Amino acid sequence: MYYPPDTSGQFLALSSVLTGFNTTELQATGVAGQLWGTLERIIGVPIMGEMLSLAGRHFAKANSLEELEAIFKKGLMADPKFQPIAQRIIGMWYTGVWSPMPSAWSDVHGGNTNDGTFVISPAVYRAGLVWPAFGSHARSTNPEGYGAWGEPPLVPVNTNPPKE
Amino acid sequence: MSKAKPIKEQYDVVIVGAGASGAIVALELAKQGKKVLILEAGRGTRDDEEGWTAATEIFQSAVAKVPNAAFPPTQNAPQLDVLQFHNIQKGVPDSAGYAVQHGPQPFASDNNRSKGGTTLHWLGIALRMLPNDFKMKTLYGHGVDWPIGYDDMKPYYELAERELGVAGDVDEYWIPVKDKKKYWGDYVYPMKKTPDSFVAKQLKKKVENMKVELLGAEYTIHVTPTPQARNGDPNPDYKDPVTGKTVGYEPTGTQQDPLRGQRCQGNASCVGICPVQAKYSALRTLNRAQDAGRKKGVPVTIKNQCVASKVVIDPKTKRVTAIEYIGYEQDGFTQATFSVTASIFVLAAHSIENAKLLLMSNAANSSDQVGRNLMDHPTMLTWGLMKEPVWPFRGPGQTNAITTFRDGPFRKDMAAFVLPIDNWGWVWSAFAPEANVGQWVAGGMFGTQLRQTVAHDVSRQICLQWEFEQTPDPENRVTIDPQFLDPLGLPRPIIRYSISDYVRKGMEEAFKLSQKLFKKAEIKDATQYLPSDVVHIAYNGKGYSYRGCGHIVGTHRMGSDPKHSVTDSWLRCWDHKNLFLVGCGALPTFGTSNPSLTMAALSFRAAEAILKDLQQHTSKPR
């Protein structure tokens, strides 16, 4: 599958696999840059570079999203170095919150004074993907209008059980 | 001891606290051209659009979106906060937060100390008490009777509903009263009811008119729309509560931009912050009070960051002669003590601060009731997943409740309860949806599976809130202790608090009812009570967890007898005739109604008495 040459494109491609939202949807939030900045600050460019390279190798092997997710599951998402970072990337995209790296990880790869529990920014909170994933909006933002809560969301959301 | 600098300006009335009760008193006085000073302990920085937007962003930036998240305190006016509450080990008081909690249960509700008070983050529910709620002792042998009854309160409820801007539907609202016509008269609310949430509609389809048994009697389940102080469609038939003329109603917009906030938009963050101020806050009434004062040529003065430190009493006349207060710079240490005089003084700093200030001043306590009878609505949650999506986290926190159990013969044996249907999924019970995501991701989920799991599960979340009536217990109390002081050197509240068997019995029965309701509504139960929960209690060998409801009531109750109460029914102190104590602390009991509307109604009543007293005061030669 196509993997972009540039870092920001690669970060979007990686994020897309991790979140289940396509890269254009991710771009539309306008916060990808802030998320990448947080990773640069806390994880650092060298490790993030390795992670994007590994993701690129996964992309190269896959012919479909289904295959790609399967490769990720066995690869990057099973890698003790990258899995915790991937989980934090998902956390940022879904909820706007960075949660601290596990101490077992920091013991091996080094800690960082910027690490901790925090909301990246109000804009990142507002863009949280967990909300549109079930047809809503981050609390205190993007309201639907008077009385809209009495009906299902305007645009239907598929709420079937997930495939295993 | 006091080196207070006297303020030259002479006021008719000095009010301590710029929350709803103080604001209403100020409004009523300002309309009559009285000279009013309001002393506010905390910040007053949220009353323009920039301030409100900043507060909204503070809320959005908070990891834990607790009720006070948007409105952090200043250093010098600390406040109770739900993040401060812990389980208390026997014999080890928890002094980690602002209050020093002796337990056995922590008092788990917060308030806000800033201009606007706790209405900055309240949910906005505006229930009147039921007639039987005023006669608990006579009817059920619990608590005390009020010195006044529902009929006395009714005209003031109507004033309060206008001021707060309540949306509701008298015809559709089901409550256990014998004579509905007598309860309402020909009343209509200022605004039409807040539209029902989707989840409430779905639950109603499943459980409306279901028969259930409780302590040997049969009851019928009714899901009914909850009156609330939230802007909605105005009711053209609304009648002016004073003149009785049909005048309609116009919703009030935001502080600075009247063209926003005329309807609730469904930001789904009422507890926290209403970004468009479509939910009432006392800032509205403060604005009106200041407008009224300007019109009369006697402006209302509001001084922020002024913490009242003493009620000064003339030992001979027993009248209050001054209020001393400490003024401070923004979050800083520059401070000075002042003393201000007036004809009449009003404490309106909410239950805990009112009690504290009285105890600090050795005031109003000949009954020994100051600080006692602290109450809340302990709230037990039960939660699960509906069979079909109910689309939570959209719209106000609750639009409907099951009101069947607000009154009934069972009140002899167990606490009554009101049962709101939470419109925000498991946010209160399990920090959803953020905590759900955390768990799923920690379990290895990502991508398509994660997105689909969120869609499937969160869209089905439902939570019921079992809010129990707590009756007054003199041992549930606020005291002070010179060992524990805040940064200004003023005493912190010391709290002793426990949950009686009357409430615990209620929880036991309610839990059984919950299981019946869930079964009928095909809800997959996910309720879980852990000993580590704040707060966890036991009854008949079974554990229950509950939350504080933010309903802080009862520390300076009114009554008909100076021996057992702090004020008369006009909220005038028995001990000091020119001192009024307004706010939720005045309520002797409060049934299953969220206390704010009753507090507001009593504030109108107190203002009436203050105006009368002022007239007498000024007509008498001094």
Next chain:
Amino acid sequence: MNFKHKFRDLVRTTQPAEGAATLPLTKLVRPVAIPDAQSLREHLQVALELELSTLPPYLTALASIPEGTNLEVAGLVRSVMMEEMLHMILAANILNAIGGDPVLARKGVAPAYPTTLPDSDGSFQVSLQPLSIAALQTFMRIELPTPKGTPAKADGYNTIGQFYAAIMEAIVRLSKTGAIRFDHHPERQVSPSDYYNGHGKVVRVHDSYSAIEACKEIIHQGEGMDSGIYEQGHTIDGVGYELAHYYRFMEINLGRRFRPGDTPQSGPTGAELPMDWSSVKNMVSNPQVGWFAPGDPRRTLMEECNHSWLMLLRELEQGLRGDQQGLKRAVPWMLRLKLQAQNLMNVPSGIGDTMLGPSFELPD
């Protein structure tokens, strides 16, 4: 719905009707007049389209201001937009009262951008673009006050005021002769409680006076009255929403608020109106769905946005045709549309370093 040619055939000179003289604007000499009831209905439909055509550019400008920034400026743009909705409702109330059927949700009724104002003299173009000085100059041109003594003009008008003057003249004249009555579809009249978050009142139209009142509300909010900066009957309240639209846009343009005592000649001399122009989204002008192949996720986002526009128009149309709930149902689409517009402005267009934006295209 092509009125242009039709109206050109109808051009003729009419004297103002007797009695019309009590209404200030009917004093004007009228080279072109609206001849009959059917023509008045058609012109009111054009009025609807005219108000409608201003929504997309104003909404686009509003969405280009990042959320939570430039609050004062965003508030001004939002207030104008909300009032354009009111104007549409007012025009519909008149149209319904005289037996017309408002049409909104149809391609051609809502224009394709860039556009000229419906049935105007075509002297300027309106584009979908982010808030900028150029955009503001267009907005001010839309809301341009009509100089005193300018004739009313039903077709090929130069200012919106001219156009409404012609409508008002026709209302008075045709109601006097009995050619129009105002008793059609009273159930379709939108009432004041249905419109909120904008100042100005919905006027329920049931006779010629209320119809004229509705027209005046539109003109006064838009361009001001009698060469003053305020809407008639309003004084400054510190908020500035009583300023006519033209002057609200002038404030943003000049970065300064009006204050009491200011005149059109003095311009605004009050407080500074802060605006961080560098924060405005760099949206490409007049984007088109057709730039992208079907299935391209960028195209999908734009199509979803256009779907909201269509649904908004459908609900509005139903709301103006007697379905009381239609206006309520339109609001969520409006809010969604704004969010989608904001989101699009974060997605690179592929043209230079510009971003996408809403295109407000409707299906055939």
